[in-house]
Amino acid sequence: MITVNGLRKRFGATSALDGMTFTVRPGQVTGFVGPNGAGKSTTMRVVLDLDAADAGEALVAGRPYRTLRNPLRHIGSLLDAAALQPGRTARNHLLWLAHSQGLGARRVDEVLDQAGLLSVARRRAGGFSLGMRQRLGIAAALLGDPPALMLDEPFNGMDPEGIIWMRRFLRALAAEGRAVLVSSHLMSELQDTADHVVVAGRGKVIADASVAELLATVSGGRITVRSSTADAAVVLAEAGASVTPAGDGTLTVAGLPAETVVALLNRHGVPFSELAAHRATLEDAYLELTRDSVEYRAATPGEVR
Numbered sequence: 001m002i003t004v005n006g007l008r009k010r011f012g013a014t015s016a017l018d019g020m021t022f023t024v025r026p027g028q029v030t031g032f033v034g035p036n037g038a039g040k041s042t043t044m045r046v047v048l049d050l051d052a053a054d055a056g057e058a059l060v061a062g063r064p065y066r067t068l069r070n071p072l073r074h075i076g077s078l079l080d081a082a083a084l085q086p087g088r089t090a091r092n093h094l095l096w097l098a099h100s101q102g103l104g105a106r107r108v109d110e111v112l113d114q115a116g117l118l119s120v121a122r123r124r125a126g127g128f129s130l131g132m133r134q135r136l137g138i139a140a141a142l143l144g145d146p147p148a149l150m151l152d153e154p155f156n157g158m159d160p161e162g163i164i165w166m167r168r169f170l171r172a173l174a175a176e177g178r179a180v181l182v183s184s185h186l187m188s189e190l191q192d193t194a195d196h197v198v199v200a201g202r203g204k205v206i207a208d209a210s211v212a213e214l215l216a217t218v219s220g221g222r223i224t225v226r227s228s229t230a231d232a233a234v235v236l237a238e239a240g241a242s243v244t245p246a247g248d249g250t251l252t253v254a255g256l257p258a259e260t261v262v263a264l265l266n267r268h269g270v271p272f273s274e275l276a277a278h279r280a281t282l283e284d285a286y287l288e289l290t291r292d293s294v295e296y297r298a299a300t301p302g303e304v305r
């Protein structure tokens with residue numbers, strides 16, 4: 001279990017953390033998302049005692065990281081996949097890390113296998129693609145067989161096949177009972193992967209909920225209607241619904257139950273070819289939650305701000 005409680009951290013005039021508080025529970029993949037500068041990396045660095053917080057505490061298995069005797073056995077982390085000696089082979093990189101923690105070569109070969117790197121184990125890591133470096137970083141994080149894992153943007157630089165592999169791998173690690181924290185810019189990467197999501201904005205948590213809860217909140221009973229005539233929007237709006245054109249002849253309708261929408265359209269003889277409950281994606285949930293927390297946003301042409 002990883003717990004962060006009331007973390008505050010300033011870098012000069014910048015407030016990087018402003019009361020960051022959440023818990024990463026065993027047996028779950030917890031997604032940690034938020035716009036650039038939300039404080040995700042700083043939080044992870046504080047957990048690993050690489051940065052000191054001005055206030056608050058971060059605990060791994062109930063203890064501050066610096067008090068753990070063999071930290072790799074308690075928490076594995078991947079913060080920067082590029083941080084390795086380019087001249088070392090993948091296996092030697094891991095042997096060096098394992099040695100520093102009193103772990104043997106057998107464990108190194110196990111994690112190389114788990115991360116799908118056995119065939120390139122004797123190649124220099126400097127020649128690895130970013131995706132392969134991510135795998136090597138994961139292998140390193142697993143060396144001590146830790147009950148908690150913390151991975152900063154592990155999907156970065158991965159090709160579609162790598163992303164599928166990573167999703168399955170993270171799910172399997174959680175299924176083994178580990179607490180897995182995974183940061184990402186892209187909520188969509190976490191769909192079908194995370195059980196729980198912590199959304200950060202401006203140094204604090206703005207949502208902390210199960211994926212099912214988040215999706216239910218955002219779906220909010222909306223209905224998608226596809227109709228070839230403009231009458232559908234008129235009829236439904238007159239009945240008190242809020243109607244938003246979603247392009248391609250579809251309307252997003254809120255404020256009326258699906259049965260009423262069907263009855264109204266039938267009564268007015270308005271043809272429709274599709275009517276479905278609107279299924280929000282994690283990306284929708286994320287955009288709605290972070291609308292006010294984005295530090296830098298490009299203006300959309302024609303948008304009035």
Ligand SMILES: Nc1ncnc2c1ncn2[C@@H]1O[C@H](COP(=O)(O)OP(=O)(O)OP(=O)(O)O)[C@@H](O)[C@H]1O
Pocket residue numbers: 011014015016034035036037038039040041042043185
């Ligand atoms: N060493 C540092 N010196 C000065 N400012 C920093 C430092 N590290 C982080 N910051 C600032 O703290 C804020 C939080 O940064 P952080 O990297 O934790 O955010 P993040 O959510 O990980 O963002 P990203 O998704 O871009 O990686 C940002 O405004 C950043 O510029």
